[in-house]
Amino acid sequence: MEFVTETLGKRVHDPYVEESRCILIPGPIIVGSGPSGLATAACLKSRGVSSLILERSSCIASLWQLKTYDRLRLHLPKHFCELPLMPFPSSYPTYPTKQQFVQYLESYAEHFGLKPVFNQTVEEAKLDRRCGLWRVRTVGGKKEEETEYVSRWLVVATGENAEEVMPEIDGIVDFVGPILHTSSYKSGEMFREKKVLVVGCGNSGMEVCLDLCNFNAHPSLVVRDSVHVLPQEMLGLSTFGISTSLLKWFPVQVVDRFLLHMSRLVLGDTDQLGLVRPKIGPLERKIKCGKTPVLDVGTLAKIRSGDIKVYPELKRVMQHSAEFVDGRVDNFDAIILATGYKSNVPMWLKGMNMFCEKDGFPRKPFPNGWKGESGLYAVGFTKLGLLGAAIDAKKIAEDIDVQQNLLALGRPQHC
Numbered sequence: 067m068e069f070v071t072e073t074l075g076k077r078v079h080d081p082y083v084e085e086s087r088c089i090l091i092p093g094p095i096i097v098g099s100g101p102s103g104l105a106t107a108a109c110l111k112s113r114g115v116s117s118l119i120l121e122r123s124s125c126i127a128s129l130w131q132l133k134t135y136d137r138l139r140l141h142l143p144k145h146f147c148e149l150p151l152m153p154f155p156s157s158y159p160t161y162p163t164k165q166q167f168v169q170y171l172e173s174y175a176e177h178f179g180l181k182p183v184f185n186q187t188v189e190e191a192k193l194d195r196r197c198g199l200w201r202v203r204t205v206g207g208k209k210e211e212e213t214e215y216v217s218r219w220l221v222v223a224t225g226e227n228a229e230e231v232m233p234e235i236d237g238i239v240d241f242v243g244p245i246l247h248t249s250s251y252k253s254g255e256m257f258r259e260k261k262v263l264v265v266g267c268g269n270s271g272m273e274v275c276l277d278l279c280n281f282n283a284h285p286s287l288v289v290r291d292s293v294h295v296l297p298q299e300m301l302g303l304s305t306f307g308i309s310t311s312l313l314k315w316f317p318v319q320v321v322d323r324f325l326l327h328m329s330r331l332v333l334g335d336t337d338q339l340g341l342v343r344p345k346i347g348p349l350e351r352k353i354k355c356g357k358t359p360v361l362d363v364g365t366l367a368k369i370r371s372g373d374i375k376v377y378p379e380l381k382r383v384m385q386h387s388a389e390f391v392d393g394r395v396d397n398f399d400a401i402i403l404a405t406g407y408k409s410n411v412p413m414w415l416k417g418m419n420m421f422c423e424k425d426g427f428p429r430k431p432f433p434n435g436w437k438g439e440s441g442l443y444a445v446g447f448t449k450l451g452l453l454g455a456a457i458d459a460k461k462i463a464e465d466i467d468v469q470q471n472l473l474a475l476g477r478p479q480h481c
């Protein structure tokens with residue numbers, strides 16, 4: 067952080083806070099050191115632009131390191147998940163494990179000399195319109211002190227999965243067993259022989275059910291509405307790869323019809339298992355509603371064999387049991403909420419129209435959501451996973467680089 071200019075000033079109005087720190091950053095400020103923030107910083111660095119990454123947790127890629135389960139692997143082939151300027155090692159398998167992915171990100175940060183400032187939670191960021199600079203207030207460090215970082219550019223890289231969605235379920239406070247979100251689930255070890263209710267049937271819920279089976283637990287899955295399950299591969303090729311290729315030539319509805327036909331051949335009729343397909347096709351639904359289709363890695367077979375039970379929407383939870391909307395009641399020892407995540411941008415980014423207050427995503431959809439006004443950018447809100455983050459990162463770095471060059475041209479030259 068040798069490029070950082072620091073000003074320390076006494077706080078006049080608050081006698082208990084000794085100092086307020088204000089740090090002027092010559093380059094962009096990036097909020098979040100997940101894959102999106104790292105990719106943007108690397109692309110900037112490759113153009114000679116230094117940036118400052120602020121991260122609330124104590125490590126890079128905290129979602130991957132701290133909030134995912136042990137058996138997790140990338141579920142898209144690795145070439146769709148690599149960050150710009152550095153491919154995955156060729157020794158990696160097609161679907162790298164979480165540990166391999168984290169190792170790749172660590173090497174990526176080291177290769178580009180990226181050193182985020184950890185334990186800095188951005189609580190507020192706003193544009194000071196008098197000077198056109200971003201004021202970013204963080205809380206963190208050993209003494210939970212406040213710091214203000216100031217820069218011309220602000221890159222939002224806090225992700226689509228910043229906060230857990232905790233649903234309100236009638237009677238859940240009465241349940242006596244453990245209740246946890248999938249972000250705290252590591253493995254089925256502690257659930258051996260237990261009856262576990264998994265609420266939510268996205269990729270997390272489906273994979274947690276499979277993991278529970280592998281530890282001899284007895285999972286039940288709540289499917290409150292409809293879901294698209296696709297095979298991870300078709301005809302020896304990844305479903306995602308086939309989809310992106312076909313989308314170059316055919317409209318999304320045609321590609322969806324093909325995917326659904328192939329899925330039926332590979333997986334059979336999923337409706338019969340309680341997994342009713344939505345009316346709108348899987349890719350169109352992903353694009354329009356952001357709902358990722360489930361890529362099956364073995365869960366369907368366990369549902370078919372009866373190892374995983376499927377229930378409809380929950381009506382209420384009692385001390386040791388749950389009642390479903392079809393009137394069935396079953397006993398459970400634990401509840402796992404696989405209810406997904408949400409963006410946290412509206413909690414801290416103030417006074418800007420770029421992000422929707424309701425869902426915390428850029429108002430403009432992909433591919434136009436990356437750039438806002440007055441030096442504000444968003445990376446990784448494309449609903450296209452790591453692939454989308456890589457695309458955004460490259461555009462942002464180019465844009466900032468051009469602006470910085472223009473600014474330099476505007477400065478008086480000394481000869």
Ligand SMILES: Cc1cc2nc3c(=O)[nH]c(=O)nc-3n(C[C@H](O)[C@H](O)[C@H](O)COP(=O)(O)OP(=O)(O)OC[C@H]3O[C@@H](n4cnc5c(N)ncnc54)[C@H](O)[C@@H]3O)c2cc1C
Pocket residue numbers: 097098099100101102103120121122123126127128129130134138139140141142146147186187188189223224225226227228270410414445446447450451452453455
């Ligand atoms: C279980 C799981 C598996 C996934 N698998 C895949 C996959 O195989 N392929 C794929 O393409 N995508 C996958 N995804 C999607 C996922 O969104 C991306 O993999 C990727 O993590 C997105 O990177 P990101 O940097 O945008 O967000 P994140 O990885 O969430 O990083 C955001 C960072 O911002 C920090 N942050 C948040 N708020 C603040 C704040 N106020 N102040 C400071 N720091 C803050 C967070 O601590 C975090 O470190 C998966 C997601 C999950 C949950």
Ligand SMILES: NC(=O)C1=CN([C@@H]2O[C@H](COP(=O)(O)OP(=O)(O)OC[C@H]3O[C@@H](n4cnc5c(N)ncnc54)[C@H](OP(=O)(O)O)[C@@H]3O)[C@@H](O)[C@H]2O)C=CC1
Pocket residue numbers: 138139140141142227233234248265266267268269270271273288289290291292357358379380404405406407
């Ligand atoms: N191997 C991999 O690569 C993996 C990737 N992921 C990715 O991580 C991201 C997050 O996935 P995930 O954690 O599964 O979250 P998702 O948002 O994809 O899924 C959440 C699920 O919970 C359901 N739900 C929410 N609230 C309730 C409720 N009150 N009662 C019943 N059901 C409820 C939703 O239903 P509804 O649709 O009706 O709203 C939905 O089925 C996704 O992008 C996913 O693809 C996740 C796991 C593994």
Ligand SMILES: O=C(O)C(=O)Cc1c[nH]c2ccccc12
Pocket residue numbers: 142306349352358359361449450451452
């Ligand atoms: O894992 C995710 O959440 C992603 O966003 C990447 C992704 C997984 N499966 C998909 C199907 C269609 C588009 C993106 C994905």
